[in-house]
Amino acid sequence: MRFVRDVWTVTRKDLLIESRTREILLTTMFFALACVLVFAFGFVREGRPVQDAAAGILWIAIAFSGTLALGRAFERERQGETLRALLMSPIDRPALYLGKLLGILILLSAVELLVVPLVALMFQAPLFDHPLLMLGLLAAGTLGFAAVGTLFAAMLVRARSRDVMLPVLLYPITVPGIIAGVRGTAALLQPEADQPMALAWLAMLVFFDVVFVTMSLWTFEPVMTD
Amino acid sequence: MPVDFTALRLVEVSRTFGRRRALHRVSLTAEAGTITALLGHNGAGKSTLLSIAATLLQPTSGTVKYGDTEARQGGRDLRSRIGMLGHDLYLYAELTAAENLRFFAKVYALDGVEARVDAALDRAGLTTRRDDIVGGFSRGMRQRLALERALIHEPRLLLLDEPFTGLDEAARGALRTRLRGAREAGAIVVLTTHDTAAIEGLTDAAVTLVDGKLAA
Amino acid sequence: MRKLFTPLAVVTGAMFAYAPFMILDAPYESTMGLVQKIFYFHASCGMAMFLAAFASGIGSAVFLFSRKAWADHLAVAGAELTSIIGLIVLVTGPLWARKAWGVWWQWDARLTSTLVMWMIFNAYLLLRRYGGPGSERLAAAVALFGMANVPFVYWSVNVWRTLHPKTSVIPSLVPGMRGPFWYCVVAFLLLSTLLLAMRSDLERRRQQLDELYLAAEE
Numbered sequence: 168m169r170f171v172r173d174v175w176t177v178t179r180k181d182l183l184i185e186s187r188t189r190e191i192l193l194t195t196m197f198f199a200l201a202c203v204l205v206f207a208f209g210f211v212r213e214g215r216p217v218q219d220a221a222a223g224i225l226w227i228a229i230a231f232s233g234t235l236a237l238g239r240a241f242e243r244e245r246q247g248e249t250l251r252a253l254l255m256s257p258i259d260r261p262a263l264y265l266g267k268l269l270g271i272l273i274l275l276s277a278v279e280l281l282v283v284p285l286v287a288l289m290f291q292a293p294l295f296d297h298p299l300l301m302l303g304l305l306a307a308g309t310l311g312f313a314a315v316g317t318l319f320a321a322m323l324v325r326a327r328s329r330d331v332m333l334p335v336l337l338y339p340i341t342v343p344g345i346i347a348g349v350r351g352t353a354a355l356l357q358p359e360a361d362q363p364m365a366l367a368w369l370a371m372l373v374f375f376d377v378v379f380v381t382m383s384l385w386t387f388e389p390v391m392t393d
Numbered sequence: 394m395p396v397d398f399t400a401l402r403l404v405e406v407s408r409t410f411g412r413r414r415a416l417h418r419v420s421l422t423a424e425a426g427t428i429t430a431l432l433g434h435n436g437a438g439k440s441t442l443l444s445i446a447a448t449l450l451q452p453t454s455g456t457v458k459y460g461d462t463e464a465r466q467g468g469r470d471l472r473s474r475i476g477m478l479g480h481d482l483y484l485y486a487e488l489t490a491a492e493n494l495r496f497f498a499k500v501y502a503l504d505g506v507e508a509r510v511d512a513a514l515d516r517a518g519l520t521t522r523r524d525d526i527v528g529g530f531s532r533g534m535r536q537r538l539a540l541e542r543a544l545i546h547e548p549r550l551l552l553l554d555e556p557f558t559g560l561d562e563a564a565r566g567a568l569r570t571r572l573r574g575a576r577e578a579g580a581i582v583v584l585t586t587h588d589t590a591a592i593e594g595l596t597d598a599a600v601t602l603v604d605g606k607l608a609a
Numbered sequence: 610m611r612k613l614f615t616p617l618a619v620v621t622g623a624m625f626a627y628a629p630f631m632i633l634d635a636p637y638e639s640t641m642g643l644v645q646k647i648f649y650f651h652a653s654c655g656m657a658m659f660l661a662a663f664a665s666g667i668g669s670a671v672f673l674f675s676r677k678a679w680a681d682h683l684a685v686a687g688a689e690l691t692s693i694i695g696l697i698v699l700v701t702g703p704l705w706a707r708k709a710w711g712v713w714w715q716w717d718a719r720l721t722s723t724l725v726m727w728m729i730f731n732a733y734l735l736l737r738r739y740g741g742p743g744s745e746r747l748a749a750a751v752a753l754f755g756m757a758n759v760p761f762v763y764w765s766v767n768v769w770r771t772l773h774p775k776t777s778v779i780p781s782l783v784p785g786m787r788g789p790f791w792y793c794v795v796a797f798l799l800l801s802t803l804l805l806a807m808r809s810d811l812e813r814r815r816q817q818l819d820e821l822y823l824a825a826e827e
Contacts, residue, residue: 246481248480249484252477252479253500255448255449256500257502315754319750322747325741326740326743332739335732339729339732339755342765343761343762343766346766371761371764379757386753390746410742
């Protein structure tokens with residue numbers, strides 16, 4: 168129980184800070200919007216989007232803005248060296264990891280609340296036709312990305328070149344998650360939605376999440392302690 | 394019951410970073426109810442030693458003991474007995490003074506959180522500023538708050554990295570008083586500084602590091 | 610251990626010297642002719658790359674949890690080898706594809722997966738090089754995650770590609786081809802083992818040099 172309380176203490180603190188300034192939330196949302204716009208110019212011809220463009224653009228926007236949000240969230244912990252203070256505290260390291268992860272997930276969920284309807288609108292993509300599957304894909308995909316991202320962002324806090332290192336490390340590792348998210352979404356966007364296919368991708372995502380959340384929890388302590 | 398101890402013992406502690414030796418066979422004992430100063434120029438290894446004592450860094454060789462407990466076996470109980478005031482103060486600039494204290498009180502799983510927060514603010518002389526964002530504080534105010542944050546869980550071992558830097562004479566006096574108070578309460582206080590004047594009459598023992606080694 | 614380097618190098622060298630003759634004697638593949646023969650090295654390199662990647666991943670895992678120096682040396686050696694041999698796979702693949710099917714890159718499942726794995730281990734090397742002090746531990750996490758990712762990468766890229774089927778890259782092996790194929794596989798595995806061992810040893814000696822440097826300062 169103490170574990171759960173500790174996780175919530177960390178998350179609540181992050182949410183408190185964010186609610187005060189809304190800095191990461193707003194800048195990330197705007198960045199996601201900018202992403203969607205820029206990609207639109209690449210993939211919309213004569214007012215009609217290229218097939219499957221919506222799925223790709225959605226997930227790329229999530230990945231890019233997620234990376235920025237992760238970087239900024241940990242930059243905050245670097246400023247007062249507060250991450251050190253937390254590592255020195257009695258909080259269990261896995262609880263610290265989960266606390267940060269939960270905060271990131273809540274933030275990214277808020278961003279997705281904006282981006283998903285936006286993509287549906289701008290690309291005439293019926294993203295809401297199969298809400299449960301779509302929600303499942305978004306949840307599982309975001310979790311996998313955020314789980315690995317939180318670990319990497321935390322471990323890079325004191326590294327050099329950390330700004331560019333985070334995407335360099337994160338994107339190749341999360342490729343399966345991105346593929347699953349994009350193809351799963353694309354399957355749902357077909358004129359005849361391919362639900363079994365989407366479900367298969369969702370299953371892979373869930374499996375991916377289980378493996379990588381576990382591994383992140385497991386490696387957080389050895390990676391963070393010197 | 395959190396593990397408690399009455400002495401910090403570093404025995405032949407060395408720490409290397411690749412080809413750079415930050416500490417070389419440093420042995421040090423600090424007892425409860427004493428204030429020990431670590432002196433030396435910048436780069437002498439003081440911060441590294443403090444980080445090792447705080448369990449943030451592991452020595453390349455040598456042992457660190459808190460009473461009878463070795464650093465490796467300490468875990469959560471040990472960490473709850475250590476408090477540190479780093480150079481970067483460990484405060485969230487976006488939160489208020491009270492919120493910072495409240496957060497760390499919860500982190501250290503203390504009871505009577507509100508009472509402790511009030512007491513800490515009072516000791517720091519920041520009661521009127523309790524709901525102000527820390528980002529707007531002066532260096533001295535932040536330092537006072539950071540010190541109270543480090544002490545809020547009444548640690549047995551209190552580590553301070555260059556605590557007198559950037560403080561005016563009044564603030565220094567206040568800090569000295571606070572440290573004496575911690576000593577009376579039986580804490581082991583270890584502080585680093587390169588300013589010998591600031592610790593005049595304050596410390597019970599002084600140790601000088603030169604290039605990672607103890608000076609004679 | 611170092612005593613084995615020379616005999617191993619000799620055996621490996623001899624195998625490679627003979628390999629072209631074996632490959633030349635192998636039967637021609639029906640549709641692609643001479644071009645197909647690049648496959649003997651291409652596929653062997655693919656397997657060698659996996660060996661290297663797993664060595665790096667396992668070394669990293671051991672290093673993260675036990676901080677044993679040899680594990681880190683193996684991790685670095687494995688990552689570098691993965692990068693080099695991966696490069697061979699990624700160059701021979703398009704060369705073959707261009708000649709056989711007229712297109713340099715057609716997002717073939719296996720090549721794409723290889724590309725992803727290659728990038729992960731290159732990221733490992735970049736982190737070690739530019740990450741500053743303490744980056745060995747961080748990179749170890751990357752290699753470990755990379756290794757754990759192998760089945761996911763393969764599965765997802767495979768399913769991604771089968772939606773748009775193209776010609777298969779590896780034809781089924783005619784009996785006459787099996788001999789040279791396994792011969793080349795063994796040759797490359799021996800070469801990989803040799804290079805892993807030598808590179809690990811080099812890393813160990815570099816660390817010893819650091820320690821001597823420190824000792825000399827006293």
